[in-house]
Amino acid sequence: MISIGFDVGGTNTKVCVMEEKYKVLKEFMIETPNRNGYDCFIKEISGLIVSLKKEFSRFTISGLCLAIAGDVDSVNGVLRYAPNLNQWRNKNIKHDLEKISNIKCFIENDANMAAWGCYVFDTQKKFNDMVVFTLGTGVGGGIIIGGKLYRGSTSTAGELGHMIINSGGRKCGCGNYGCLEAYCGTAPLIYDAKKRIRDVEDFIKKYSFDGDEITPELISKAAQKKNDIALRLWSDYGYNLGTGVGNILMLLNPECVCFCGGISRASKFFMPSVKKRIDEYGIKTPGRNIKIIVSKHHNIGVAGAAAFVFEK
Structure with a gap:
């Protein structure tokens, strides 16, 4: 038995073919076929499935899982809204793909599948209760309770980036004020860097070999070379992220918290501040034995999607 996982982004789609014991047989990336509309997307993904069926004809395909950034009704397999996919609304991807492929199909939020991949x-x-923070352009997450993915009553649990950590603070892209994402997304990190660095051009020349923009990677390079501003940026980032983690510890009391996504690669710079912030909470027990880890996998979302099929 095999599964096929898809991590569908606005530009590219990652694909993973996996055996039942979580052995990856093939992993690759294609351009997301969404330029000519939704029907074209379904047609081209279906064509890809046919091709993979032939390539792996010695196996039975257990199912497909599409992980998509957006508002997903995972029970009915409906994509309610996807801002990065031409703002598609109310697309019954499960029905449309199953009708063509005759293979069971699951539609899930991408952060939930990243969380399942980490799990x-x-x-x-090995943990019954675990919370995952996805750190990248935005902040997302997923919640595992009792060894099961927790989605909530409308399949929208785990929007960790939109918990309030500073009431009346910065405006978030969601329209609210003081969200975790407004402090720990990529854009606010770069904004803070530009505010604090006196000579941005000189900073870029000093720490970048091939770029002309400030990026999280550049800030990490500067921190590696003990630049005070970069170290302070990551320290503040960790403090804000630690507030979010602390809130989750008080609410859910998980055994483990995991960070994944591009910005998690800078964890050695921000992790001390995360732990320090947790220690500042008045109620100590939830954070006393918490295991905080960083994912070692770069394509954890698509691997999680492929693995999730076997849970169904």
């Missing part, structure tokens, strides 16, 4: 591949399912 399977980073912890080998």
